[in-house]
Amino acid sequence: FQAEDGIRDVERSRGLGDVYKRQEHFPNLDDYCKMTFKNNFHLLTTKSNQSYTERVYRENDFLIFGSETAGISEKILYAHPDNMCTIPMKNENIRSLNLATSVGIVLYEALRQING
Secondary structure, eight states: OEETTSOOOGGGOOSTTSOEEOOOOOSOHHHHHHHHTTSOEEEEOTTOOSBGGGSOOOTTOEEEEOBTTTBSOHHHHHHSGGGEEBOOOSSTTOOOOOHHHHHHHHHHHHHHHHHO
């Protein structure tokens, strides 16, 4: 991993403000799913009734978010319904949050559970 500010050592990272780039690339979605779905994973979607706060997060889990415009493929979602969760929206006029905001919210909850 390498932080956006060039720091390569995770121990010297400044925390959640550092964004790490994973140096893996999966040009084939099926290959990615076969690799990822062997581990514990969470599919974040507006198509779920389970809140992200009801999930149990463990070290090395995968948090999977779709694109801001299309989300995660329904084929993937409905093949793994027990792994789906959402950020509940209290205002019915707001469908969803910005992707970066959603990632920060769910990542913070996962780290809170893992690190105490």
